[in-house]
Amino acid sequence: SQIHMPPSSALQDDKEYVGFATLPNQVHRKSVKKGFDFTLMVAGESGLGKSTLVNSLFLTDMYRDRKLLNAEERITQTVEITKHVVDIEEKGVKLRLTIVDTPGFGEAVNNTECWKPVADYIDQQFEQYFRDESGLNRKNIQDNRVHCCLYFISPFGHGLRPLDVEFMRALHQRVNIVPILAKADTLTPSEVERKKSKIREEIERYGIRIYQFPECDSDEDEDFKLQDQALKESIPFAVIGSNMVVEAKGRRVRGRLYPWGIVEVENPAHCDFVKLRTMLVKTHMQDLKDVTRETHYENYRAQCIQSMTRMVVKERNRKYGGTRHKCPPC
């Protein structure tokens, strides 16, 4: 993209004009050169269509070489954290996308604290960044912090399950949680509405702080405001994913072919897939990164520093405090 410099004659006439209105363009050009990165985590029970959705969202086939475990392996499975990195390019803009998956989550008979490996992973990325940031050579810091976590809620329950509540409560201070109502093609329109409002009500009741869309500026145009409003009211996004192309009414669409009809993934009347993709990629990707940086990471950093300070004080008291206070004999 070109930087539009006004002709010099106009500059001379307008004494108020400095020229930094071109800054956004400069930033834009630099970013395009550097490329963007984004780390997305997907969490939820197995079989809710997480892999299919990720593939649909970014039009890739990330899970091509996925190995299916046999019966014994599954019985003793613990929660793992896996990372897939893919470089996507569109119209000259490069995106390095990292997908963090959580196979084994909620799979076992006893799922007590199965969210812990996930929380630990997120904290580790924060810790890594904290170290790098505090280090001497800060040229090539790699940002592996998780920017967004899509949490998949089963459409078969009656709203949130105990495990869903526990997971989201454990993670909402660490990462931006975007709740997803998975496999929504199993629900009739009224069931979708009912479940969505039930889930929203429960999220509020249990004090779960999901990712909040930033308020619209008052000077935004009506269309944008309406779109923003619609987005907020769609939570949790009722999604369907598919990598197959089927024939519907003479058109080729991404969808799922059933004996009773065809579900079109990209049809807004069928599901919220387009809304989710728009939000995630087109409109809110930068905000997700900002909130991660400004809120979640800062919280972690503050806590870290506090606990380090506490440790230092304790250590100091231990070393020097012992001469002044004699412990009574036990």
Added chain:
Amino acid sequence: MEGELVQPAPEETPRDANPANVGLELFGYVGIEAVLDQMRIKTMKTGFEFNLMVVGQSGLGKSTMVNTLFKSKVSRKPTGPGYEERIPKTVQLQSITHVIEEKGVKMKLTVTDTPGFGDQINNENCWDPIIKYINEQYEKYLREEILISRKRKIPDTRVHSCVYFVPPTGHWLRPLDLEFMRRLSKIVNMVPVIAKADTLTLEERAEFKKRIQKDLKAHGISVYPQEDFDDNSDDRILNNKIRDKMPFAVVGADKEHQVNGKRILGRKTKWGIIEVENPAHCEFPLLRDLLIRSHLQDLKDITHNVHYESYRMQRLNESNRLALSPINGLLGKDEVESDL
């Protein structure tokens, strides 16, 4: 015990008795077949009992399925929109009994639901209350059976079939599914079904089924109809066909919609109506046929002749024989409690 045929020991057969007790040719009409009519009339008069248990995580459509099976609001749960579903902290067992009638035949249907199963974060041993319930029904029957003066018709509360709802993940059975079915298939007729199957395409269903069948085989889980109990080759052929298709991919619905001028039971989605009784859409008809139309009596027979018998044998071997003899009557109360 049901009618037992007493065969004379081979050595005792008198020399002039007919060696072939089967295949006697009749040279006229005797009227033996009329016994079928007599049985039918009697059954219609007395009616019969059927006890069904449904197990699975909440939200898999168990209550709706039961209502669909028996075409009436058998299940206690109101399905209105304002209904608040509360997940109990421990597994509860709730039984409701209805008497339904069709063409003069009365059926006393008892459906036992198991809310709370598999819904907690820690589901260890969530199958214990269910196993306990099933064994308690066997125990009840056993106590009636060993009385000196027994009831003419012992009330049968034994679970004749346990329908287990597998969530349609499309992947494979979860550890909870395997643990449950492994234990329960030993004491009750287990019929697994793929619940809410309208979330799977036909291909996904077929693959899922294959994987489930492999899983069940790998873990030695024997589901109904069990291969070991095929009476004869005809049965085996019929049951093999059924076993090939299990677990059935089912969809439940208790609302009717207008399709091609007819009132059809189904689910209306944005992309079409899923007709529950259409074999091209789902396998609900197969489940219904198995449980009600073709194998209902067989389910009861296997429960009585196999599962109940093995429970009985176990109890007799455990307790002191004297305590159990008809002279003393009822089992000592303390013995019963210690074993359950």
